[in-house]
Amino acid sequence: MAFLELDNLRKEFGDLVAVDGVSLTVEEGQFVTIVGPSGCGKSTILRSITGLETPTSGEIRLEGRDITELPPYRRNIGLVFQDYALFPHKTVFENVAFGLKMRGAPEAEQRERVTEMLEMVNLEGYEEKYPGECSGGEQQRIAVARAIAFDPDLVLMDEPLSNLDKNLRTSIRSELRRIQAETGVTTLYVTHNQNEALSLGDKLAVMNDGRLEQYDTPEDTYREPRTRFVADFLGRSTELQGTYTRPEGVANPVADLGEGLELEVTARDGLSNGDPVSLFLRDEKVKLVNGHAPERNVLEGEIESVDYRGRDINYFIRVPELDRTIQVSHVADDSAERFHDLGDTVRFHIEPENVTCLPAEGTP
Numbered sequence: 497m498a499f500l501e502l503d504n505l506r507k508e509f510g511d512l513v514a515v516d517g518v519s520l521t522v523e524e525g526q527f528v529t530i531v532g533p534s535g536c537g538k539s540t541i542l543r544s545i546t547g548l549e550t551p552t553s554g555e556i557r558l559e560g561r562d563i564t565e566l567p568p569y570r571r572n573i574g575l576v577f578q579d580y581a582l583f584p585h586k587t588v589f590e591n592v593a594f595g596l597k598m599r600g601a602p603e604a605e606q607r608e609r610v611t612e613m614l615e616m617v618n619l620e621g622y623e624e625k626y627p628g629e630c631s632g633g634e635q636q637r638i639a640v641a642r643a644i645a646f647d648p649d650l651v652l653m654d655e656p657l658s659n660l661d662k663n664l665r666t667s668i669r670s671e672l673r674r675i676q677a678e679t680g681v682t683t684l685y686v687t688h689n690q691n692e693a694l695s696l697g698d699k700l701a702v703m704n705d706g707r708l709e710q711y712d713t714p715e716d717t718y719r720e721p722r723t724r725f726v727a728d729f730l731g732r733s734t735e736l737q738g739t740y741t742r743p744e745g746v747a748n749p750v751a752d753l754g755e756g757l758e759l760e761v762t763a764r765d766g767l768s769n770g771d772p773v774s775l776f777l778r779d780e781k782v783k784l785v786n787g788h789a790p791e792r793n794v795l796e797g798e799i800e801s802v803d804y805r806g807r808d809i810n811y812f813i814r815v816p817e818l819d820r821t822i823q824v825s826h827v828a829d830d831s832a833e834r835f836h837d838l839g840d841t842v843r844f845h846i847e848p849e850n851v852t853c854l855p856a857e858g859t860p
């Protein structure tokens with residue numbers, strides 16, 4: 497039995513289907529990230545789990561118990577929001593102790609637990625300060641301490657880092673991961689930020705338009721996107737169109753790109769000879785050919801623009817036959833790499849296993 501189960505969850509607002517049949521399971525102690533573009537239904541899912549929203553249909557089960565209709569105050573869930581939502585007229589102590597006090601914990605226990613929580617978020621000695629006297633990053637750590645202090649079954653975080661600047665976001669992100677690992681509290685974390693989604697979490701749920709597109713580890717989701725949306729949404733890649741062909745007696749199928757060009761791909765269930773396919777080429781998997789060229793999967797084009805970023809260089813290579821520009825992210829090492837210029841003709845290569853080959857848009 498899974499710890500938390502969403503079973504065919506659906507939420508309609510009038511004619512709008514905000515959540516469209518989402519099912520997923522979360523194991524106890526897992527950190528699960530839900531990512532997707534604005535309006536795809538992420539917050540509605542979290543709000544349904546807290547009880548602030550009642551699903552139109554479907555069930556939410558916590559440790560096997562149906563909690564779909566349970567009022568929010570009967571659910572033992574900690575919340576962290578984008579805007580911290582700390583009580584401005586309460587001290588940090590009173591904020592962090594809030595959930596404990598509501599549950600009738602004795603004062604000595606409140607003190608002990610608040611001290612422990614503030615130590616955990618590296619804010620020892622902040623008890624008597626007011627939220628207004630703390631920085632944005634500190635306030636968000638206080639909000640995390642408050643959400644965990646009363647030992648909730650679950651902690652839900654809705655875009656908790658989006659009001660912080662980039663450096664702070666990165667450092668608090670790793671701190672959140674540490675805190676979650678230390679406490680072992682089952683956590684659901686919502687973000688629309690792809691990097692955040694990939695770097696946090698044991699599992700990643702990718703949503704689009706109310707539906708769950710993929711639910712896997714971040715690594716598997718990145719490496720093997722199952723839908724065109726996921727392939728396009730996570731990481732940077734170039735999409736090409738082709739026709740899936742399986743020549744007789746050849747191990748790998750190829751995608752015919754037209755104009756005499758083709759790329760070998762790996763076999764994929766559900767695709768047959770002649771099917772239109774979309775190919776996704778991740779920037780970092782496309783390699784410039786310097787010197788001896790591999791025998792297969794080499795294409796040629798002209799450098800249309802160069803984006804120099806110090807450690808790596810992005811080349812945009814125009815392939816005239818395909819009428820497409822392919823992005824290549826090239827990591828410069830210390831060896832005397834040739835630096836290509838605008839207008840240079842270059843060749844590039846991608847391994848068949850690195851070409852994501854999916855049914856083209858409009859095909860089932």
Ligand SMILES: Nc1ncnc2c1ncn2[C@@H]1O[C@H](COP(=O)(O)OP(=O)(O)OP(=O)(O)O)[C@@H](O)[C@H]1O
Nearest residue numbers: 509512514532533534535536537538539540541688
């Ligand atoms: N109370 C409501 N009444 C009507 N429509 C709503 C309500 N709450 C959400 N919606 C709509 O449901 C859809 C999903 O909203 P939701 O807030 O869950 O998306 P989200 O993925 O969290 O987006 P964001 O990242 O922008 O917060 C949106 O189209 C939104 O406008």
